[in-house]
Amino acid sequence: xxxxxxxxxxxxxxxxxxxxxxxxxxxxxxxxxxxxxxxxxxxxxxxxxxxxxxxxxxxxxxxxxxxxxxxxxxxxxxxxxxxxxxxxxxxxxxxxxxxxxxxxxxxxxxxxxxxxxxxxxxxxxxxxxxxxxxxxxxxxxxxxxxxxxxxxxxxxxxxxxxxxxxxxxxxxxxxxxxxxxxxxxxxxxxxxxxxxxxxxxxxxxxxxxxxxxxxxxxxxxxxxxxxxxxxxxxxxxxxxxxxxxxxxxxxxxxxxxxxxxxxxxxxxxxxxxxxxxxxxxxxxxxxxxxxxxxxxxxxxxxxxxxxxxxxxxxxxxxxxxxxxxxxxxxxxxxxxxxxxxxxxxxxxxxxxxxxxxxxxxxxxxxxxxxxxxxxxxxxxxxxxxxxxxxxxxxxxxxxxxxxxxxxxxxxxxxxxxxxxxxxxxxxxxxxxxxxxxxxxxxxxxxxxxxxxxxxxxxxxxxxxxxxxxxxxxxxxxxxxxxxxxxxxxxxxxxxxxxxxxxxxxxxxxxxxxxxxxxxxxxxxxxxxxxxxxxxxxxxxxxxxxxxxxxxxxxxxxxxxxxxxxxxxxxxxxxxxxxxxxxxxxxxxxxxxxxxxxxxxxxxxxxxxxxxxxxxxxxxxxxxxxxxxxxxxxxxxxxxxxxxxxxxxxxxxxxxxxxxxxxxxxxxxxxxxxxxxxxxxxxxxxxxxxxxxxxxxxxxxxxxxxxxxxxxxxxxxxxxxxxxxxxxxxxxxxxxxxxxxxxxxxxxxxxxxxxxxxxxxxxxxxxxxxxxxxxxxxx
Numbered sequence: 001x002x003x004x005x006x007x008x009x010x011x012x013x014x015x016x017x018x019x020x021x022x023x024x025x026x027x028x029x030x031x032x033x034x035x036x037x038x039x040x041x042x043x044x045x046x047x048x049x050x051x052x053x054x055x056x057x058x059x060x061x062x063x064x065x066x067x068x069x070x071x072x073x074x075x076x077x078x079x080x081x082x083x084x085x086x087x088x089x090x091x092x093x094x095x096x097x098x099x100x101x102x103x104x105x106x107x108x109x110x111x112x113x114x115x116x117x118x119x120x121x122x123x124x125x126x127x128x129x130x131x132x133x134x135x136x137x138x139x140x141x142x143x144x145x146x147x148x149x150x151x152x153x154x155x156x157x158x159x160x161x162x163x164x165x166x167x168x169x170x171x172x173x174x175x176x177x178x179x180x181x182x183x184x185x186x187x188x189x190x191x192x193x194x195x196x197x198x199x200x201x202x203x204x205x206x207x208x209x210x211x212x213x214x215x216x217x218x219x220x221x222x223x224x225x226x227x228x229x230x231x232x233x234x235x236x237x238x239x240x241x242x243x244x245x246x247x248x249x250x251x252x253x254x255x256x257x258x259x260x261x262x263x264x265x266x267x268x269x270x271x272x273x274x275x276x277x278x279x280x281x282x283x284x285x286x287x288x289x290x291x292x293x294x295x296x297x298x299x300x301x302x303x304x305x306x307x308x309x310x311x312x313x314x315x316x317x318x319x320x321x322x323x324x325x326x327x328x329x330x331x332x333x334x335x336x337x338x339x340x341x342x343x344x345x346x347x348x349x350x351x352x353x354x355x356x357x358x359x360x361x362x363x364x365x366x367x368x369x370x371x372x373x374x375x376x377x378x379x380x381x382x383x384x385x386x387x388x389x390x391x392x393x394x395x396x397x398x399x400x401x402x403x404x405x406x407x408x409x410x411x412x413x414x415x416x417x418x419x420x421x422x423x424x425x426x427x428x429x430x431x432x433x434x435x436x437x438x439x440x441x442x443x444x445x446x447x448x449x450x451x452x453x454x455x456x457x458x459x460x461x462x463x464x465x466x467x468x469x470x471x472x473x474x475x476x477x478x479x480x481x482x483x484x485x486x487x488x489x490x491x492x493x494x495x496x497x498x499x500x501x502x503x504x505x506x507x508x509x510x511x512x513x514x515x516x517x518x519x520x521x522x523x524x525x526x527x528x529x530x531x532x533x534x535x536x537x538x539x540x541x542x543x544x545x546x547x548x549x550x551x552x553x554x555x556x557x558x559x560x561x562x563x564x565x566x567x568x569x570x571x572x573x574x575x576x577x578x579x580x581x582x583x584x585x586x587x588x589x590x591x592x593x594x595x596x597x598x599x600x601x602x603x604x605x606x607x608x609x610x611x612x613x614x615x616x617x618x619x620x621x622x623x624x625x626x627x628x629x630x631x632x633x634x635x636x637x638x639x640x641x642x643x644x645x646x647x648x649x650x651x652x653x654x655x656x657x658x659x660x661x662x663x664x665x666x667x668x669x670x671x672x673x674x675x676x677x678x679x680x681x682x683x684x685x686x687x688x689x690x691x692x693x694x695x696x697x698x699x700x701x702x703x704x705x706x707x708x709x710x711x712x713x714x715x716x717x718x719x720x721x722x723x724x725x726x727x728x729x730x731x732x733x734x735x736x737x738x739x740x741x742x743x744x745x746x747x748x749x750x751x752x753x754x755x756x757x758x759x760x761x762x763x764x765x766x767x768x769x770x771x772x773x774x775x776x777x778x
Contacts, residue, residue: 108142169184491512
């Protein structure tokens with residue numbers, strides 16, 4: 001997944017959540033703000049109402065007092081005169097802006113005696129009830145001629161009408177001097193302020209507005225009201241006074257109608273802004289993060305080994321710049337590590353191939369000559385074995401320093417460029433000479449290298465017996481591609497070793513023919529492995545006492561190669577160098593185990609099968625598991641399987657070879673050391689090898705007939721060592737009766753050779769086993 005895609009996947013949910021949260025907070029903030037504004041507006045409306053109500057109440061009280069003074073004696077008049085008098089009072093009052101609607105007259109028992117409407121605006125004002133406490137107070141004051149004043153004011157709600165009334169104690173008769181206050185006059189005024197207020201609120205806030213007025217049954221006092229605000233499911237504004245309680249209720253949904261924008265409009269606006277912001281953010285991330293990283297990745301993908309780093313270092317300490325600069329430094333370090341050998345500081349194989357190809361292309365374009373020297377140090381392994389790898393490393397490092405000095409500035413016949421001298425492998429080096437005049441120049445440099453070893457190679461005061469074999473190819477005469485030239489130089493170096501080491505060898509037609517022969521063998525082996533074009537022959541091994549077969553050595557043959565005169569001694573090394581030997585060993589092992597199972601079932605053969613394995617298998621970690629799988633597949637007894645390893649197999653990496661042998665030994669198979677005495681194994685090392693049997697090389701056995709005392713002594717030593725280490729011994733290459741008798745006399749248990757039997761085909765070997773089985777049962 002690309003970086004920008006990952007950033008989008010991370011940012012997009014965050015942005016969406018932020019958008020939703022922002023929309024919710026914005027909307028809630030607008031609702032809260034408008035609700036607060038609405039509450040303040042409602043409180044203001046309520047205060048304004050309270051002010052108007054107070055103003056009307058004051059004028060009502062004032063008018064009530066004026067009427068009360070004029071009412072004395074009016075109710076003693078006849079009804080017609082009384083109505084006229086009351087109409088005149090109302091007219092006089094209303095002409096002066098009065099606010100009285102009705103006058104009701106009660107006796108001191110609270111009974112209504114008269115009701116008169118002073119205006120025609122309201123004709124349905126009901127009787128106002130008088131509290132008993134007011135009647136009691138009026139009776140007490142009526143008895144007191146001196147203090148007979150009574151004045152009380154109230155709010156009351158009757159028939160859904162809010163009324164304001166005042167009560168006065170008045171004199172009913174016309175004789176003022178007697179001051180008999182024996183009537184109660186109620187002066188009533190319908191509260192149009194309330195009606196107007198409700199109408200205004202309905203018009204202003206709609207029909208959802210609910211106003212509830214609750215008068216208190218107590219005398220009116222002109223005190224300021226207390227306002228309470230609650231907003232649970234609705235906005236409730238309540239004014240509490242001593243005279244009444246007024247509550248205004250408005251649903252919270254009304255707040256939404258006050259918002260300048262709806263929720264969807266806010267959401268659209270916020271998403272629009274966020275999309276623009278998100279686009280800008282992604283663009284900034286792309287140009288500041290994504291694009292530099294893409295450039296870095298493109299450079300990483302396109303950069304090949306040895307190429308110069310195309311990225312320029314960035315200024316600044318941002319993470320991306322630090323990443324790019326770190327990569328550039330890392331790539332430069334990796335190029336250095338990948339291009340040069342860590343021990344010697346010379347170019348390694350891969351770097352050398354690259355430089356070689358460049359120089360080869362240049363030489364082809366210019367038509368110039370070059371020479372490639374392939375150098376291998378002889379006997380270098382002995383330095384590692386006897387003095388340790390640290391000493392071997394110092395020797396290689398010293399040799400590489402001397403090798404670089406082998407090209408002198410005075411050598412005008414050859415030039416050495418950067419990266420044209422390399423360490424290809426452990427003790428293998430290469431030297432590429434460019435723009436040379438001819439083979440003589442290459443030979444001159446090679447001779448100078450060989451002179452380094454004329455008196456051995458001095459290191460730490462020790463003269464090591466190390467030499468060099470050098471193969472030389474001329475370019476373009478010996479090839480025109482890197483792989484072919486290296487192969488030809490290696491073949492020439494190998495030929496120098498065969499001719500005695502510490503010498504140089506130019507590549508020639510004979511060597512080229514050998515390479516072609518090896519290539520032919522390789523092609524045939526590949527085809528033979530694919531089609532199974534191999535067969536086995538069986539070399540019997542006999543008991544030295546009764547000369548009966550006790551085992552057999554399995555030998556492989558390739559008919560398609562045998563017809564060309566190519567035997568195992570030639571095609572096995574080719575198979576080992578090309579890696580084909582693993583498939584061949586697997587085929588031999590599978591066939592051998594199937595045959596021993598067959599012989600056991602048919603002839604009750606209890607002898608062993610000796611199977612040769614290549615030295616390559618000592619470094620093949622998968623080989624023991626393959627052997628185990630084959631044993632299980634064929635249900636073969638591992639104690640009757642003997643794996644033969646030549647003594648020279650231990651030349652490379654003795655410790656690893658011994659570990660591999662121990663692993664194989666743990667499977668229950670036997671191990672045999674073939675061609676013993678011809679390799680470099682010290683007799684004292686024999687105890688380290690987990691082998692069960694030694695095979696004396698035929699070269700020592702042949703000397704027994706020739707009277708060579710040193711050969712006999714060698715055979716005697718091997719037999720004595722075998723007895724000392726409790727190992728069995730097989731003498732191979734037995735060719736005469738005298739050899740048999742001597743070996744029997746010296747205690748050699750088993751014999752093998754053409755005198756006893758040549759390698760047999762499968763049918764002939766079965767016949768031999770059958771005859772041996774018949775003689776035993778006879």
